[in-house]
Amino acid sequence: IYNGLQVKGIYRGYKGLVTGEIKEFKSQNVSNIIQLGGTILKTARCKEFTTPEGRQLAYDNMKREGIDALVIFAQEFDVPCIGLPGTIDNDLYGTDTTIGYDTALNTILDAVDKIRDTATSHERLFFVEVMGRDAGFLALNGAIASGAAIIPEFSTEVDQLEEFIKNGFRKSKNSSIVLVAESELTGGAMHYAERVKNEYPQYDVRVTILGHLQRGGSPTAHDRILASRLGAAAIDAIMEDQRNVMIGIEHDEIVYVPFSKAIKNDKPVKRDLVNVLKELSI
Numbered sequence: 001i002y003n004g005l006q007v008k009g010i011y012r013g014y015k016g017l018v019t020g021e022i023k024e025f026k027s028q029n030v031s032n033i034i035q036l037g038g039t040i041l042k043t044a045r046c047k048e049f050t051t052p053e054g055r056q057l058a059y060d061n062m063k064r065e066g067i068d069a070l071v072i073f074a075q076e077f078d079v080p081c082i083g084l085p086g087t088i089d090n091d092l093y094g095t096d097t098t099i100g101y102d103t104a105l106n107t108i109l110d111a112v113d114k115i116r117d118t119a120t121s122h123e124r125l126f127f128v129e130v131m132g133r134d135a136g137f138l139a140l141n142g143a144i145a146s147g148a149a150i151i152p153e154f155s156t157e158v159d160q161l162e163e164f165i166k167n168g169f170r171k172s173k174n175s176s177i178v179l180v181a182e183s184e185l186t187g188g189a190m191h192y193a194e195r196v197k198n199e200y201p202q203y204d205v206r207v208t209i210l211g212h213l214q215r216g217g218s219p220t221a222h223d224r225i226l227a228s229r230l231g232a233a234a235i236d237a238i239m240e241d242q243r244n245v246m247i248g249i250e251h252d253e254i255v256y257v258p259f260s261k262a263i264k265n266d267k268p269v270k271r272d273l274v275n276v277l278k279e280l281s282i
């Protein structure tokens with residue numbers, strides 16, 4: 001609107017594009033929302049959009065509404081698309097952090113601080129499961145920030161749980177909190193807890209799965225500033241006639257990352273962070 005463009009909001013992401021849930025937006029539509037979690041536009045997973053018929057419907061709705069650029073689509077139709085990296089998992093290549101990640105991290109911190117009271121008072125071993133599908137950013141940085149441990153990366157050679165019990169928990173501590181990233185591969189926090197209960201019955205073990213708590217709440221200052229900068233940059237990109245790029249921030253500079261790279265390239269966790277955690281866990 002600042003740039004003299006007409007803005008429309010599409011409800012429920014691709015689903016709204018398919019069903020035509022599209023509304024004209026004035027600046028008042030986004031007043032008093034910066035402190036809110038979630039999204040006023042709602043969001044949904046949309047199976048129909050994965051089919052060519054569904055995408056054709058979406059494209060027809062767009063054209064009918066007079067929409068000629070999207071802040072987010074792909075190369076199938078000739079529509080300029082600009083993507084914003086929104087996920088708590090932080091697993092998108094080409095941006096230092098994603099929108100929502102810092103808020104989720106702070107939620108984990110708050111939860112672990114609270115769980116610690118029971119862990120220390122009752123001298124218990126807690127396995128706390130955090131989100132992140134197969135990406136370890138939330139678990140690793142959550143552990144550094146909250147003084148918790150993690151079961152290190154999955155390895156077939158060393159029994160990681162065994163190592164942790166020997167080197168970490170048993171040596172010096174009567175209580176401990178271990179962050180575990182949700183994973184179908186390892187079985188998550190429940191799996192580790194069951195094993196400890198069976199193999200070391202002397203330990204008093206508990207599990208907390210933080211789940212969708214991590215995906216809500218008022219955004220942190222970092223996320224508000226990040227989303228504002230990326231949003232503004234997305235409009236600049238449209239006006240520069242960019243297409244099919246995700247807006248990211250690297251070393252505090254705005255960057256344009258082709259969708260193909262953002263989605264397909266791996267974003268590994270930094271080795272030095274793993275080392276920091278190792279050093280702090282002695």
Ligand code: F6P
Nearest residue numbers: 087088089131132133182212215
């Ligand atoms: O946003 C990504 C993510 O939070 C993953 O970490 C998690 O596995 C997944 O979403 C949960 O998705 P849903 O809400 O559909 O169960």
